[in-house]
Amino acid sequence: MAITLVPAPRAAPPPLVPKAVRGWRERLSPYAYIAPFFVLFAVFGLFPLAFTFYVALFDWNPIGDRVFIGADNFTRMFADPRFWNAARNTVSIWFLSTVPQLLLALVLAHVLNHARLRFALFFRMSVLIPYVTSVAATAIVFAQLFDRDYGMLNWVLGLVGVAPVDFVQSAVGSHVLIATMVVWRWFGYTTLLYLASLQAVPLAVYEAAAIDGAGPWQRFRHITVPSLRPVIIFTVVTSTIGGLQIFTEPLLIATGAPLTCGAVRQCQTLTLFLYEQGFGEFEFGYGSAVGVALFVVVVVIAAINYLLSTRIRADR
Amino acid sequence: MTTATARRRPHGRVRWWTYLLLSAATVACLFPLYWMFVVATSDTATATRMPPAVVPGDNFFHLVGLVLDTVPFVRALLNSLFVATAIGAGQAVLCALAGFAFAKLSFPGRNTLFLVVVLTMTVPTQLSIIPQYMIMSTLGWVDTLQALVVPGLASAFGIFWMRQHITATISDELVQAATIDGANSWQVFWRIAFPIVRPAAFVLGLFGFVTAWNDFLWPFIVLKTPERYTAQIAIKALQNSYDVDLGLAMSGSFLATAPLVVLFVLVGRRMVAGILDGAFKG
Numbered sequence: 245m246a247i248t249l250v251p252a253p254r255a256a257p258p259p260l261v262p263k264a265v266r267g268w269r270e271r272l273s274p275y276a277y278i279a280p281f282f283v284l285f286a287v288f289g290l291f292p293l294a295f296t297f298y299v300a301l302f303d304w305n306p307i308g309d310r311v312f313i314g315a316d317n318f319t320r321m322f323a324d325p326r327f328w329n330a331a332r333n334t335v336s337i338w339f340l341s342t343v344p345q346l347l348l349a350l351v352l353a354h355v356l357n358h359a360r361l362r363f364a365l366f367f368r369m370s371v372l373i374p375y376v377t378s379v380a381a382t383a384i385v386f387a388q389l390f391d392r393d394y395g396m397l398n399w400v401l402g403l404v405g406v407a408p409v410d411f412v413q414s415a416v417g418s419h420v421l422i423a424t425m426v427v428w429r430w431f432g433y434t435t436l437l438y439l440a441s442l443q444a445v446p447l448a449v450y451e452a453a454a455i456d457g458a459g460p461w462q463r464f465r466h467i468t469v470p471s472l473r474p475v476i477i478f479t480v481v482t483s484t485i486g487g488l489q490i491f492t493e494p495l496l497i498a499t500g501a502p503l504t505c506g507a508v509r510q511c512q513t514l515t516l517f518l519y520e521q522g523f524g525e526f527e528f529g530y531g532s533a534v535g536v537a538l539f540v541v542v543v544v545i546a547a548i549n550y551l552l553s554t555r556i557r558a559d560r
Numbered sequence: 561m562t563t564a565t566a567r568r569r570p571h572g573r574v575r576w577w578t579y580l581l582l583s584a585a586t587v588a589c590l591f592p593l594y595w596m597f598v599v600a601t602s603d604t605a606t607a608t609r610m611p612p613a614v615v616p617g618d619n620f621f622h623l624v625g626l627v628l629d630t631v632p633f634v635r636a637l638l639n640s641l642f643v644a645t646a647i648g649a650g651q652a653v654l655c656a657l658a659g660f661a662f663a664k665l666s667f668p669g670r671n672t673l674f675l676v677v678v679l680t681m682t683v684p685t686q687l688s689i690i691p692q693y694m695i696m697s698t699l700g701w702v703d704t705l706q707a708l709v710v711p712g713l714a715s716a717f718g719i720f721w722m723r724q725h726i727t728a729t730i731s732d733e734l735v736q737a738a739t740i741d742g743a744n745s746w747q748v749f750w751r752i753a754f755p756i757v758r759p760a761a762f763v764l765g766l767f768g769f770v771t772a773w774n775d776f777l778w779p780f781i782v783l784k785t786p787e788r789y790t791a792q793i794a795i796k797a798l799q800n801s802y803d804v805d806l807g808l809a810m811s812g813s814f815l816a817t818a819p820l821v822v823l824f825v826l827v828g829r830r831m832v833a834g835i836l837d838g839a840f841k842g
Contacts, residue, residue: 284714
């Protein structure tokens with residue numbers, strides 16, 4: 245490659261051809277190259293988002309009736325026990341899926357980072373297999389494995405004398421079941437993200453620690469975990485945003501009452517509640533209010549993430 | 561290369577428990593898929609037997625026949641293939657083109673527009689499904705496959721990633737030389753830039769393909785008639801059937817998952833490399 249003694253300017257590179265030589269087509273072509281993204285995002289991303297805020301102010305029936313009701317949907321939502329139930333379920337499932345996933349990924353990334361590990365590619369590929377499996381297929385298989393009467397898990401529990409657990413019908417059980425599916429699908433991906441970060445840590449750091457007498461646990465505790473702090477925060481934030489959108493797993497495990505995820509809404513998440521209101525009850529306005537609430541939560545989380553990551557950079 | 565990479569990572573003896581741990585993780589990852597295959601090949605009596613059967617049965621073709629009688633599953637697989645391929649290929653080309661413009665062309669507003677692209681990565685659009693549905697309804701796209709493909713082509717992350725790759729692999733001098741030889745920017749992109757970054761675009765397309773193939777919420781909202789179902793929605797339809805056959809939903813799941821597992825065996829190495837490049841942190 246070309247070597248220059250003068251450092252390249254930080255700003256935009258100079259035009260590769262003098263402007264006078266370039267025709268109007270050439271001057272406009274960059275906009276044509278980026279236009280598809282901006283048009284698609286405006287039509288299918290930004291506009292619907294803004295429109296959610298608008299629809300949320302109406303009593304809006306898809307058949308055509310709409311009445312402006314101001315903030316009524318929001319006051320109704322804050323007084324709706326179903327909303328708070330869905331919020332609690334979402335937080336519970338998020339917590340149960342994020343904490344084990346993070347710990348598992350930390351440990352696996354640490355051991356996969358070993359230079360002399362045999363079959364490293366095989367292990368890396370194996371943990372990524374769940375990621376290419378669809379949520380729908382995952383939900384069906386895990387619902388079967390966790391089944392009260394025919395599930396393999398309950399059979400194993402029975403061997404050690406535990407009475408069959410009805411995972412789907414109980415709140416805690418269904419949350420554990422959904423969290424298990426989330427962890428299964430995502431822990432390998434998270435592991436590889438952590439591994440990518442770990443490979444940037446110089447070996448000298450580990451060697452120096454070993455010379456100073458640090459054992460494997462101390463190296464994990466004092467080198468691996470601190471150097472992964474930014475990517476850990478990143479994955480906590482993405483798993484939180486993903487957790488707010490959990491939909492398919494609860495829809496598919498409770499076959500009798502899918503839109504509420506069970507008779508007493510024991511595993512209905514916020515996105516499922518949004519769907520139930522919008523497409524089950526045809527209350528577009530109320531459903532959009534739930535969408536607005538979710539959006540606000542996501543923005544707050546993103547802001548916290550931004551503050552945390554600037555803090556981390558400042559700490560260095 | 562190998563030694564250089566190896567030297568940067570911890571060495572010393574690999575403890576036996578490392579392999580035990582990794583083997584356990586491998587089994588945990590693969591067992592549910594194996595179990596899916598076992599139930600997809602067994603009759604209901606075997607699938608619900610205690611202790612559970614652990615070897616595949618010989619009922620596979622009977623169950624596949626039942627699946628095909630219940631929903632047009634071959635059609636669903638073809639629909640999924642079409643949607644996922646269009647999105648994967650579309651993202652690869654469109655993001656490479658936009659990334660090329662942001663990396664190698666100068667135009668007024670470039671930095672601001674790129675900042676907008678980066679900012680859109682943080683916008684959670686899945687929460688506005690009700691207006692999205694209303695737009696599809698206005699366009700007359702409800703119950704069509706383009707309702708899935710067209711919005712899926714926009715990928716802010718893809719543009720960001722392709723720009724990084726183009727900046728890192730294609731020198732300004734190369735672009736300049738081609739321009740002096742009389743190539744316009746479109747020719748520079750197709751003849752020079754795209755061939756060089758094709759591996760990166762391919763990996764981006766793979767992730768787009770996998771995500772589109774596995775998508776559930778949006779197809780579930782938009783698709784109405786069984787002939788338009790994608791494989792994921794066809795699975796849901798199998799589960800709805802009241803003829804309670806455990807093997808049925810499981811056979812459908814298997815049919816919808818097997819193509820991706822085959823794809824992964826062929827190209828999983830490149831997907832792993834893509835993540836380890838730090839490419840998919842977003």
